[in-house]
Amino acid sequence: MSATVSPLREPLVQGSKSYHDITEDLISPTERAPGKEWFIIFGISALLAGVMVFCIIWTIWHGIGTWDLNRTIGWGWDITNFVWWIGIGHAGTLISAILLLFRQKWRTGVNRAAEAMTIFAVMCAGLYPLIHMGRIWLAIFIFPYPNTRGSLWPNFNSPLLWDVFAISTYFTVSVLFWYTGLVPDFATMRDRASGIRKRVYGFLSFGWTGSAKHWQRWEALSLVLAGLATPLVLSVHTIVSFDFATSVIPGWHTTIFPPYFVAGAVFSGFAMVQTLMLITRRLLNLQEYITIGHIESMNKVILVTGTIVGVAYLTELFIAWYSGYIYEQFAFFNRAVGPYYWSYFGMMFCNVISPQLFWSERLRRNIWVTFFMSIFINIGMWFERFVIIATTLARDYLPSSWSYYVPTWVEIGIFIGSIGFFGVLYLLFTRVAPVVAVAEIKSILKSSGDQYLEPNSKHHHDVVSDYHTAVAEGKVYDTHHAHSESH
Amino acid sequence: MHNREVVFGLYDDETNLMDAIKMANKDHLDIYDVYTPFPVHGLDPILGLEESRLHIAGFIYGAIGTLTAFLGMTWIFTQDWPIIFGGKPYWSVPAFIPITFELTVLFASIGMVVTFYTVCGMGPGVSNPVLHDRITDDKFCLAFDTHSVSAEKAEAFLKGTGATEISNKVI
Numbered sequence: 001m002s003a004t005v006s007p008l009r010e011p012l013v014q015g016s017k018s019y020h021d022i023t024e025d026l027i028s029p030t031e032r033a034p035g036k037e038w039f040i041i042f043g044i045s046a047l048l049a050g051v052m053v054f055c056i057i058w059t060i061w062h063g064i065g066t067w068d069l070n071r072t073i074g075w076g077w078d079i080t081n082f083v084w085w086i087g088i089g090h091a092g093t094l095i096s097a098i099l100l101l102f103r104q105k106w107r108t109g110v111n112r113a114a115e116a117m118t119i120f121a122v123m124c125a126g127l128y129p130l131i132h133m134g135r136i137w138l139a140i141f142i143f144p145y146p147n148t149r150g151s152l153w154p155n156f157n158s159p160l161l162w163d164v165f166a167i168s169t170y171f172t173v174s175v176l177f178w179y180t181g182l183v184p185d186f187a188t189m190r191d192r193a194s195g196i197r198k199r200v201y202g203f204l205s206f207g208w209t210g211s212a213k214h215w216q217r218w219e220a221l222s223l224v225l226a227g228l229a230t231p232l233v234l235s236v237h238t239i240v241s242f243d244f245a246t247s248v249i250p251g252w253h254t255t256i257f258p259p260y261f262v263a264g265a266v267f268s269g270f271a272m273v274q275t276l277m278l279i280t281r282r283l284l285n286l287q288e289y290i291t292i293g294h295i296e297s298m299n300k301v302i303l304v305t306g307t308i309v310g311v312a313y314l315t316e317l318f319i320a321w322y323s324g325y326i327y328e329q330f331a332f333f334n335r336a337v338g339p340y341y342w343s344y345f346g347m348m349f350c351n352v353i354s355p356q357l358f359w360s361e362r363l364r365r366n367i368w369v370t371f372f373m374s375i376f377i378n379i380g381m382w383f384e385r386f387v388i389i390a391t392t393l394a395r396d397y398l399p400s401s402w403s404y405y406v407p408t409w410v411e412i413g414i415f416i417g418s419i420g421f422f423g424v425l426y427l428l429f430t431r432v433a434p435v436v437a438v439a440e441i442k443s444i445l446k447s448s449g450d451q452y453l454e455p456n457s458k459h460h461h462d463v464v465s466d467y468h469t470a471v472a473e474g475k476v477y478d479t480h481h482a483h484s485e486s487h
Numbered sequence: 488m489h490n491r492e493v494v495f496g497l498y499d500d501e502t503n504l505m506d507a508i509k510m511a512n513k514d515h516l517d518i519y520d521v522y523t524p525f526p527v528h529g530l531d532p533i534l535g536l537e538e539s540r541l542h543i544a545g546f547i548y549g550a551i552g553t554l555t556a557f558l559g560m561t562w563i564f565t566q567d568w569p570i571i572f573g574g575k576p577y578w579s580v581p582a583f584i585p586i587t588f589e590l591t592v593l594f595a596s597i598g599m600v601v602t603f604y605t606v607c608g609m610g611p612g613v614s615n616p617v618l619h620d621r622i623t624d625d626k627f628c629l630a631f632d633t634h635s636v637s638a639e640k641a642e643a644f645l646k647g648t649g650a651t652e653i654s655n656k657v658i
Contacts, residue, residue: 019524019625144559150568156560157572157582165589173596180600183609188524188623206604207613210622212534214607215526220539221603225596228545232592239585442525442625 010293011450012106017288019442026434026441027189029284034431037283045423052417055410056131064134066410072401073393077411078132079243080385081418084268085125086167086240087261087381090233091269092118093174096181097229100222105448108440109294112433113280114273115178120425121272122171124418129163131414159242166239173232177225180218183208184439237265244388251331251392254319260312264381267305267351270298271377276426278371280435289436296364302377303358309384310352331392339404340391343383350380492657493519494641495618495630496650501527504627507648508533511629516644519632522622541606545599552594556587616658626652 017025034042059066069076092114099107130139142164144153154161187208190201208214241261244252274295281290320332335344354376363369390405407415429435446452470476498504501523511518512533521534530536560583564570569577604610622628629650631641638655645653 023524023624144563153563153568155570155572156564156586157575157579159585162585162589165586169589169593172593176596176600180603184525184623191617191620191623202614203612206609206611207615208609208623209615209617210522210524210628211607212521212523212527212530213536214609215523216531216536217539217541217603217607219526220541221599224542224545224599228549228592228595231588235585235588242585439525443527 009448009453010291011453012109012291012293012448013289013441013445014291014450015288016451017445017449019445022441022445023188023192023438025286026289026436026438027185027192030189030431030434031192035283038427038430041423042427045420045427048417048420049424050417050420051413052421055413055417056127058410059131059414060136064132066408068406068408068411070403072396072398073390073403073405075132075389075393076405077386077407077415078128080382080389081415082125082128082132083240083261083385083389084382085121085128085418085422087237087265087268087385088272088378089118089121089125089170089174089269090237090262090265091273092116092121093170093177093229093233094266094269095273096177097226097233100226101230104297105444106294106297108437108444109290110273110277110298110436111440112178112181112437113276113435114269115174115181116426116429116433116435117272117276118174118269119171119178120422120429121269122167122174123425124422126167126171127414127418159239159246162239163243166236170232170236173225173229177222177229180221180225181437181440182433184210184218185434185437188438189434234262237261249392249396250325250327251335252388254316256312256315256319260309260316263305263308263312264351264384267302267309268377268381270302270305271374271381274298274302274370274374275378278367278374280430284430284435286436289441292365292367295367295370296361299358299364299370299373302373303355303364306351306355306358306377313348313352327397330395334395335387335391338391338395340387340394343387343391347380347383347387350376351384354380490657491519492633492638492655493618493630494633494636494638494645494653494655495628496645496648496654497619497621497626497628497652498649499626499651501627503649504629505529505533507629507645507650510648511644514644516631516640517635519630519635522618522628522630524623524625524627527627541599541603544602545595548598548602549591549595551598552591553587555594556590557583560586616656618656618658619652619654 095107095114096111183206186201186205190205238258241257245257277290320328357363394405565577
């Protein structure tokens with residue numbers, strides 16, 4: 001039986017898989033000891049995470065004075081890293097929610113890992129505002145709870161407080177969405193396991209049985225959560241951009257920030273998904289589930305969002321000139337040719353120019369090009385946040401306060417370390433849960449498996465070639481050809 | 488829960504399962520439940536399952552979130568501790584929109600997820616009877632309760648519709 005799917009559709013599951021093959025392929029990596037490569041990457045990540053812990057303790061012990069911040073440069077690498085990680089955390093929900101609403105079947109190959117990446121990236125992001133407070137033990141003051149200080153409440157008019165709500169909500173909803181998707185797969189793992197493993201997965205699978213009514217509710221829940229997560233994901237980076245846009249700093253006080261930040265977030269998030277997926281599919285042999293077709297689809301999103309970001313950069317420059325406001329003009333002139341010109345160049349090159357290579361189908365489908373591009377974009381998007389924050393604050397209204405910000409070893413250690421922390425979490429995740437959604441892949445098998453699409457594609461090919469043969473032999477009157485001859 | 492004995496058959500493909508369900512409907516056999524490894528589309532109408540009302544619950548939770556956030560901020564900034572920020576009015580509605588939106592989403596999501604697990608009889612550490620280990624892998628299960636369909640009749644039906652494995656279990 002083959003489903004009625006266009007012959008032009010690329011199969012999303014290759015290797016003529018049966019349902020049982022899918023279970024075996026996706027769950028068996030969690031049942032055997034990890035390979036040497038896993039241990040090496042895990043070891044490096046754990047070491048870096050240790051550096052982060054050390055530098056964070058150093059910061060808390062000695063105070064924010066260990067960073068190179070001063071009176072005018074109140075935000076440095078900390079907020080740069082915060083925005084960078086939050087941006088990366090946007091792809092997961094975009095893939096799992098927006099692509100679910102758009103009925104894009106290729107999401108099933110990458111949604112699980114992308115959602116995990118989102119959760120871990122948001123955890124990394126959340127660290128920065130907390131340690132940036134200096135006195136982290138007072139972090140609880142950001143939440144509105146009845147207290148013995150009045151009650152004294154936080155300022156609900158402040159974008160920084162909106163951020164607290166946006167990021168807490170985003171994290172919570174992402175975890176709920178992710179875990180709800182994991183429950184049926186944990187049940188599959190439970191039913192394959194024995195002993196203590198069966199007990200652990202029995203606990204985690206919440207007593208899932210696979211009843212038809214439960215599946216119906218599960219799908220209804222997923223759909224509504226996707227509908228809620230879609231505006232949510234757009235709101236989160238919009239609110240992050242409000243941290244800047246509602247200030248009166250030239251270069252920050254612009255209405256273009258919300259859409260520009262959201263596009264940039266999706267752009268960097270997809271780049272990080274590519275980096276991770278290319279490594280994961282190789283380490284776990286998932287080439288038949290995360291196909292070149294999946295990679296190409298994500299590269300198309302990268303091309304579109306990268307170009308949107310490019311248009312935003314140029315619009316900013318134009319509006320700075322067109323506004324006739326000298327402080328705004330200086331802010332942008334200073335970004336491009338001031339003391340931090342190198343970061344502006346890095347941003348433009350990595351985010352706008354290099355992704356244009358993806359207009360070529362051959363390059364979009366090339367794994368190495370994709371891998372290096374994804375690294376480039378991660379670097380470029382980090383530069384973007386650095387450009388916005390550091391160049392603006394280093395040259396503010398008072399030339400007497402101008403200075404040049406260079407991160408200290410503590411700030412560098414926290415950032416590099418957070419990448420290791422992220423790696424540790426992601427690598428542990430690949431050990432305890434299937435990185436590709438097992439049940440969801442099974443549900444698209446009949447419409448996207450290669451053994452079901454192959455007959456369609458072959459039939460299409462046969463019909464087309466029969467037609468051409470018939471035309472060549474003069475058995476069929478070629479209307480198109482005759483039409484063009486008459487001119 | 489009282490003990491019930493179910494007779495169930497496993498099918499290799501969802502099309503066989505759906506044919507069997509249609510046959511059971513034609514024979515007026517009362518199906519106890521159907522278990523599948525993934526959401527099979529087209530099952531709901533032939534099993535006579537009504538659309539889930541989870542989204543209605545979600546709307547109510549969301550509305551509670553909206554009101555909690557908006558009324559909470561209104562009370563705090565107009566009654567409990569009014570403060571002027573940046574020369575703006577105490578009741579500065581536009582500034583309340585982001586948090587109101589976030590709490591709407593938060594309440595709706597948490598409420599729906601909790602409701603989902605509650606109505607499905609699921610939760611951390613809960614273990615419901617599993618009829619067969621392959622149901623969450625690649626087998627499609629059709630189960631009859633022996634109270635409404637006799638064991639012999641159910642077995643004969645399952646055999647006749649191409650079930651590859653037939654068994655019974657007390658749950």
